[in-house]
Amino acid sequence: MSSQIDLALLAEVQQFLYMEARLQDSNLYSEWEALWTDDAIYWVPANGADIDPEEQMSIIYDNRSRIGLRIKQFYTGKRHTQAPASSLGRVVSNIEILDVNGDEVKVASNAMIFECNLRADTVWATRNEFLLRRTEEGFRMARKKVVLVNNEKPLYTLSFLV
DSSP: OOSOOOHHHHHHHHHHHHHHHHHHHTTOHHHHHTTEEEEEEEEEESSSSSOOTTTSOEEEEEEHHHHHHHHHHHTTSOOGGGSSOOEEEEEEEEEEEEEEETTEEEEEEEEEEEEEOSSOEEEEEEEEEEEEEEETTEEEEEEEEEEETTTTSOOOOOOSOO
């Protein structure tokens, strides 16, 4: 990418990522689900950042259909690890545009997620990669990869959307 940064594009990307974080933290999962493209992939690798999700275990590796199913499960009332729902607060930072190719923008960011539930207070640190696609409705996520900084260690129940 050239050294010239399109500040308007960066601001638009930032606003999208902040909105996505707000929807997740507010448990507005239907609205969050609407942010995905039909060919979406949502990936949270385990045991490193650059594993092959087709060959090795992932914490989450969902296509668009599975994302929808995961959202429906949240609304069944049978997700006992989220009864009551965790209180979440997320800080998104280090937003960087890595590449622009037509209607697609590759983005990197970091996030710190504070989770408060009946079990404990937990801080999750993540490194994120997005492939955003511009549509008539605005940006939509075609890919989201969330690398938990400590994904090589045993994890407590991760029962919310990162």
